[in-house]
Amino acid sequence: MPDHTGGGRRRLLKGGARSGLHLIAGRAALAGALAALDVPLARAASILAVRVWPARDYTRVTLELDEPIKSTQMQLSDPPRLVIDLEGLEIDLALRELVAKIRPEDPYIEQVRVGQNRPKVARLVFDLKTEVAPKLFALAPVGNYRHRLVLDLHPVVAPDPLKTLLEEMNGRDRAAAAVPAPAPAPPRDPIAALLRDRAGGEPPARETAPAAEPPRGSAAGRRAPPATTRLVTIAIDPGHGGEDPGAIGRRGTMEKDVVLRIGQMLRERIDAEPGMRAFMVRDADFFVPLAQRVAKARRVQADLFVSIHADAFVEPHARGASVYVLSERGATSSAARWLARKENASDLIGGVDLGSRNHEVRQILLDLSTTAQIKDSSVLGRIVLAELGGVGELHKPRIEQAGFAVLKAPDIPSILVETAFISNPGEERRLADTRYQARIAQAIFRGLRAYLRKHPSAPKARTT
Known part of the structure; x- marks a missing residue:
């Protein structure tokens, strides 16, 4: 039985090529007609930069674009995730760089996945380490920045600055208490001291008697009350x-x-x-x-x-x-x-x-x-x-x-x-x-x- 597979593939490729040429020619003609009518061609926005700012207070993810885009978000649980759809956006290398910019020490983001959900709709899926209170908002161009889409991931319960300060102080106190005290001086060796004396060394220091305790009831013997700490x-x-x-x-x-x-x-x-x-x-x-x-x-x-x-x-x-x-x-x-x-x-x-x-x-x-x-x-x-x-x-x-x-x-x-x-x-x-x-x-x-x-x-x- 003759093998027609190769010929079929060649005909398919040729037919596809001819169809592609016709399609390109048609698109070129349409583009020329729209240009003559001053009708702007719709195009996908471009990512200019992606930035991630992880911190204990909150983590911020910024997408900087050449054009504003629409976005929607959806939260999922078990495990916690955040899904963001970006309309009018095709995945490119700049957007894929977001994956590598998530740091292991980020307190809220485990990882991010990037995919093309639909034509001109990119999807970001943030796998989270904990439940968060997300804020997604757009910023108009200012200074050296173009259009920005900003995602802030706040903890569900905002950290209390006073509690954080007290915890840091307690941590420092525990660290100071953990430092071992200096080793006590070795006991005096009378034989070694005698040998030093005979060799012409320094005379041994005189033993000093401990200071006598002040009599009970005296002003010196009474302990002063602890002063109020002025911190x-x-x-x-x-x-x-x-x-x-x-x-x-x-x-x-x-x-x-x-x-x-x-x-x-x-x-x-x-x-x-x-x-x-x-x-x-x-x-x-x-x-x-x-x-x-x-x-x-x-x-x-x-x-x-x-x-x-x-x-x-x-x-x-x-x-x-x-x-x-x-x-x-x-x-x-x-x-x-x-x-x-x-x-x-x-x-x-x-x-x-x-x-x-x-x-x-x-x-x-x-x-x-x-x-x-x-x-x-x-x-x-x-x-x-x-x-x-x-x-x-x-x-x-x-x-x-x-x-x-x-x-x-x-x-x-x-x-x-x-x-x-x-x-x-x-x-x-x-x-x-x-x-x-x-x-x-x-x-x-x-x-x-x-x-x-x-x-x-x-x-x-x-x-x-």
Whole structure:
């Protein structure tokens, strides 16, 4: 029986080729006709970048696109999963990169699967480590970013900053208690001492009698009552983070990275000081909205708040450190006004769901009198500025004031420290140097400590 399979396949391929040529020609003719009529051709959106920001507070996944797209989400349980369909999107290499960007230490995402569910509908399936409260929202182009689709995976029960702070303190106490005590001195060997004496060595030390105990009932014999612990909490707020890099120097140094390292160094110094403890508003590379920064500081009942930044200006020769406090009557200079406007735009770049932002602002930034806060903040700011002057050049010899949103806690003296101008090439190099970062952290610490010593009534007395 003759084998017609090969011929059939050849005829099928030829027929398919002829059909494909006719189809291509038809599409080309249709495209030409639509172009002549100025009718835009529908095309799939393109992924420009994918970014993942895992953190204990929440994990953020960002898709940056050249065009806005529609999306839908669906939660599944047993095991917990989140399904997101992206309409008008074809899977490409950029989207597949999302799979490799999920880190093993991510607290919420186990893995992500990417597939083409339907033509021009891509599907993302997030296998989760725990139940989450997802937020999916779109952001319009701003700054260097194009259209963004943002997925925030929050824990079902939001972490309590105060509980986190206490757990960290208890962990440090347990670690300190676990350090073994130094070994006792070996017992005195009289024979070895005698041999040393005969050899001309040093004479043995005289045995000293133990001090006599004071008589019972005397003032020295009575134990003093334990003093109430006065524990001062300092909220450290490294600016920007995550989607918001802050200012970027000519060498590519990012403000968010520099200020996080300075903040961590400052935390080490505060935690090593008796009677003081530090709380990090941002302890990793993720974004914290401005209102939440204030809320976190108030939740831990912070006594002082210091926000750390690295300045930038259109003029590359601008240099020096600055300290800012809140103003209710407008900025003290046009530069301060410009800087406050730039810092207050952080939510737009970092990415905030506007649906929840207004509620947070109403709940947190209450319309309370901040006159006393501004007065205390000004005193604190002047002391810190003087300490910074011992490290490097000051931009201005006095503190400045403007309407910084992050300084609006009505009950916490708050300052914003611009450590240097990252837009200045020379200062950018210094800011990237860990030794200079340590000097900045030490200067801020000295200023905080000096303020607390001069104003002992300012801190709140606590035993927790």
